[in-house]
Amino acid sequence: MSKTLLKHSFPYKQDTYKIIVPEKCFFDKCSLLWNSFINDCVTVKEVIGAIMGQKKSKAAGPNGLAMETFIYGGTKIWIHLSLLYTFRIKHCFLPAHFMDIIPVIKNKGGDKTDINNYRAIAVSNADTKILEKLILTKVNCYIY
Numbered sequence: 302m303s304k305t306l307l308k309h310s311f312p313y314k315q316d317t318y319k320i321i322v323p324e325k326c327f328f329d330k331c332s333l334l335w336n337s338f339i340n341d342c343v344t345v346k347e348v349i350g351a352i353m354g355q356k357k358s359k360a361a362g363p364n365g366l367a368m369e370t371f372i373y374g375g376t377k378i379w380i381h382l383s384l385l386y387t388f389r390i391k392h393c394f395l396p397a398h399f400m401d402i403i404p405v406i407k408n409k410g411g412d413k414t415d416i417n418n419y420r421a422i423a424v425s426n427a428d429t430k431i432l433e434k435l436i437l438t439k440v441n442c443y444i445y
Contacts, residue, residue, distance in 0.1 A: 343386040343435055348379050351434035355427070362426035363401040371427055386432055399429055 361367040402423040411418040
């Protein structure tokens with residue numbers, strides 16, 4: 302349809318299809334956040350905070366490691382995780398297996414024959430959850 306035909310078929314405003322560009326401060330915040338990620342290291346203290354904020358007694362992810370492995374692993378594993386996450390962030394690299402999940406269907410309770418009483422859960426690796434928590438913590442200081 303041409304613009305002329307559109308004008309005759311329904312009310313048409315010239316500015317309807319303008320692209321909305323976010324404000325400059327949004328880009329400044331994104332740039333600041335990106336530079337913070339690239340230039341900062343993930344400290345052992347941040348890793349411990351992310352690990353201790355996780356729930357225990359949950360299903361292990363596709364790699365078979367439960368969260369308790371990291372909670373009770375001790376200082377050596379926390380230091381290695383700090384180095385690992387720092388390198389992954391600085392080099393913008395996540396291996397494909399790091400994003401693996403196990404899809405599980407769970408009954409919410411009630412009638413087991415009713416399909417609406419079920420929900421899908423994605424069980425991810427424990428080390429993935431720790432990295433997600435670290436990123437969330439870093440991003441939250443720029444959002445709020």
